[in-house]
Amino acid sequence: MTYCLSMLLDTGLVFLSDSRTNAGVDHVSTFRKATVFEKPGDRVLVLQTAGNLAATQSVVTLLTEEIAMGKDQPSLMNCKTLHEAACLVGSALRRIHDRDGEALQKFGFDFNPALILGGQIAGEKPRLFNLYAAGNFIEATSDTTYFQIGESKYGKPIIDRVIRRTSSLNEAVKCALVSMDSTIRSNLSVGLPLDLVIVKRDQLRVARHMSIDSSNDYFRQISSGWSEALRQAFVQLPDHDWSQPRDA
Template structure:
């Protein structure tokens, strides 16, 4: 399993993903789940992937092949003129992979499992964020729901629901996302470090802030300990239940 999350803010976008994959308790691997394409001054696109690793890698490979072997009749993520069109391309790539691998997976009763979050900015268009489903259709983040999660999302969702706001600063949003990861890591062994985090500043049209956070990262350890202490202190201050 995996956990990926992204926030769309007035100031930009924040993305994060763990790196653990597993095919059973004795087959654990580490793979990068954040992929991006950047043409400084023109566009930045970031893709998070969760689900069957062979399927998500095939989708990313197909998108890369469209760039490496350009066809004037076929758009790619570096030639489309809007993030909406880029999301459509990812959806079409999912359907292409599904058409090839889906029947075999269905016959093995495995099912087609692959979902994505796509965010970024093209030209003067404002930064946008999409969640793309295994069927290839998608929805867009709004001010009412400024974040998306894919993978093992339930443990990290409550704090996002309570705190996430589009007016947050990028550093605040990164802290919130890491707290969401801390909750997930404590409750689900299928999600594991390192965590890749990427921050995109609106209208920069470049990627300047990216980091891999491992288990020995001093900030993350301090964040986790401080959050645990704050929760315990808040808990003790609430009146006890009395029947």
């Protein structure tokens, strides 16, 4: 499995993904789930992937091949809007489904890729899309602060509580790391290193792209600090003595 999280804020976008892939517990590997497509000054697109690795790798390969074909081939590097970019990704997904879907079904596997595509193209505001296995997609509106794919449940409560569109990029990264840390602790199929990509509004380039592993000081502070803070918060909640006579 995988956990990818992206947030759309007034000041830009934050993408965080893990790198663990497993096909059963015997086949655990490290694969990055985030791919950046960038032409500084013109566009920056970030694609996160979850689900069948064979399918999502093929999708990225198709998209990369389209770019390599040059300017006459519609691709992520020449499309005019992020909506068009989402259509291109959806189309690539459908081609892979056409190629692999039936065979997967014969072997009892679901075709279950899930993707997040976000970024900014010159002339547009930053946008964020969540693509389903069928190649259709939804776009984040002003009510939507984030999308998650993969093992999303463990790390959802903290995002619901602290992140708003007006949150700063630094707050968003902090929250994303807490959300990821909670997921890693409770689910073996999500693991380090993490890929962090930050896109600032109207910069039209990646502001920050880094790999975070267990030697990263800030992540260690967040991880141990959050454990301790949660325990403290729990202790400070009011206590109640339940050892009273039974009720009906």
